[in-house]
Amino acid sequence: MIVYEHILPHAIGFLAVLCRLGGLFIFAPVLGSQSIPMRIKTMIALVMTAAVYPLISGVAPAIGEATLPMLGWIVFTESLIGLSIGLLATLPIVGLQVGGALMGHQMGLAAAQVFNPTLDTEADTVGQLMLYLGLIVFLSIGGLEAMHLAVAHSFDRIPIGGFNASHTPLALIVGALQSGFELAFRVGAPVFCIMLVESIGTGFLMKTVPQLNILSFGFPLKILLGIFTLIAALSAVSIAGSSEVERATRVFLQWARAA
Numbered sequence: 001m002i003v004y005e006h007i008l009p010h011a012i013g014f015l016a017v018l019c020r021l022g023g024l025f026i027f028a029p030v031l032g033s034q035s036i037p038m039r040i041k042t043m044i045a046l047v048m049t050a051a052v053y054p055l056i057s058g059v060a061p062a063i064g065e066a067t068l069p070m071l072g073w074i075v076f077t078e079s080l081i082g083l084s085i086g087l088l089a090t091l092p093i094v095g096l097q098v099g100g101a102l103m104g105h106q107m108g109l110a111a112a113q114v115f116n117p118t119l120d121t122e123a124d125t126v127g128q129l130m131l132y133l134g135l136i137v138f139l140s141i142g143g144l145e146a147m148h149l150a151v152a153h154s155f156d157r158i159p160i161g162g163f164n165a166s167h168t169p170l171a172l173i174v175g176a177l178q179s180g181f182e183l184a185f186r187v188g189a190p191v192f193c194i195m196l197v198e199s200i201g202t203g204f205l206m207k208t209v210p211q212l213n214i215l216s217f218g219f220p221l222k223i224l225l226g227i228f229t230l231i232a233a234l235s236a237v238s239i240a241g242s243s244e245v246e247r248a249t250r251v252f253l254q255w256a257r258a259a
Contacts, residue, residue: 024086089146091248100130150253
């Protein structure tokens with residue numbers, strides 16, 4: 001009985017921290033991967049919660065004062081905060097994957113689909129390459145630690161049960177979506193330009209030499225040109241992706257730390 005008296009006052013607070021951290025496991029890079037078993041995700045969430053809970057300054061309602069609607073609201077809003085941080089972190093990586101998918105489509109590799117366990121969808125090979133490039137950059141700059149730190153700081157900005165509509169980072173999410181689409185076209189621009197030149201060249205060749213079968217060498221030529229262009233531009237692509245992932249990391253950290 002004495003043990004329960006010490007545990008029950010912390011039940012709602014611990015649940016709230018667990019839900020806020022658990023929101024990261026919906027969209028966040030690596031943590032939201034479908035390839036990680038649910039039991040492992042649960043263990044990671046519990047360990048992260050045990051590390052953050054003693055440091056929070058918010059005061060949760062006592063277990064005797066909590067009603068079922070209040071508990072439901074706390075679970076929903078706390079999960080929404082973690083989900084927002086994870087979404088801000090993953091949008092630049094998705095932008096890289098979209099850019100890779102567009103490049104693969106222009107190169108004629110769209111038919112070569114592979115299963116992507118991270119997003120539980122099918123993706124082409126170039127899109128997978130860009131996705132893993134973004135994940136490597138995210139991990140190398142300490143993105144996982146930054147997300148954990150952002151959730152810990154978010155309790156100073158939004159105490160437990162104190163969420164309202166003004167706390168939703170809707171403007172940041174819209175800006176991240178715009179930046180993600182811009183990043184997709186930036187990383188795919190070299191391949192797009194080369195494919196445009198190749199299409200114009202083969203079109204002129206087909207009109208001037210109609211006896212030549214364009215289909216016999218047009219597709220292999222397009223794939224080779226696209227691959228060589230991608231290899232040549234890979235350094236610039238990695239720089240663009242790194243800057244965007246770092247910028248997104250700074251954005252959600254600054255949002256979480258703002259008072």
